[in-house]
Amino acid sequence: MDNLQQKYEKEVIPAMMQKFGYKNPMAVPRIKKIVINSSFGKEVVGKSASEREKIQNLIMQDLSLITGQKTNLVKSKKSIAGFKLREGLEIAAVVTLRKRRMWDFLERLIYLSLPRSRDFKGINPKSIDRNGNLSMGFKEHVSFPEIFTEKEKTIFGLEITVATNSRSKEEGLELYKLLGFPLK
Numbered sequence: 001m002d003n004l005q006q007k008y009e010k011e012v013i014p015a016m017m018q019k020f021g022y023k024n025p026m027a028v029p030r031i032k033k034i035v036i037n038s039s040f041g042k043e044v045v046g047k048s049a050s051e052r053e054k055i056q057n058l059i060m061q062d063l064s065l066i067t068g069q070k071t072n073l074v075k076s077k078k079s080i081a082g083f084k085l086r087e088g089l090e091i092a093a094v095v096t097l098r099k100r101r102m103w104d105f106l107e108r109l110i111y112l113s114l115p116r117s118r119d120f121k122g123i124n125p126k127s128i129d130r131n132g133n134l135s136m137g138f139k140e141h142v143s144f145p146e147i148f149t150e151k152e153k154t155i156f157g158l159e160i161t162v163a164t165n166s167r168s169k170e171e172g173l174e175l176y177k178l179l180g181f182p183l184k
Contacts, residue, residue: 004180008030012175012178013028016028030165032098034163035160035161036067036094036159037092037158038156038158040056040059062147063093073092074092106162120182121184122184123184128173133172134181138160
């Protein structure tokens with residue numbers, strides 16, 4: 001079992017039960033999943049099919065390295081001429097982490113990646129929605145320890161969404177504080 005998961009079970013659950021008055025440990029909000037996605041967007045617009053495929057493979061390879069899991073491709077649902085987008089074109093890569101891989105990734109995110117990212121001053125509490133889910137974006141994926149900046153050809157951004165089953169923003173905020181997220 002991971003350190004962060006043990007911390008959740010030994011420290012966070014009792015603290016949340018005391019603060020919010022839960023009678024059962026199963027009522028305490030928990031993290032359900034983490035979704036990491038990256039759009040190919042500007043990198044592939046106007047490129048030939050082979051160039052587009054190279055860039056997609058680089059991004060998918062790096063996302064797989066970061067998450068330790070195979071990425072899925074997302075295809076566009078409709079054509080939009082203004083964005084040079086055709087229906088059925090691959091536009092993004094997505095990874096959904098659950099259980100053990102989720103806790104491993106969360107630990108690396110909190111203790112390694114966030115402090116390494118450029119100009120990081122803490123996660124803004126406004127990035128937590130009314131259901132307690134946290135969404136944050138990275139302009140550069142090179143702040144993850146699995147990526148070697150010297151070997152990188154393309155630097156891309158990615159979005160990370162931490163989904164919880166909390167009922168309010170306050171519960172989610174408290175959960176993230178107790179888990180050790182660097183909030184402002």
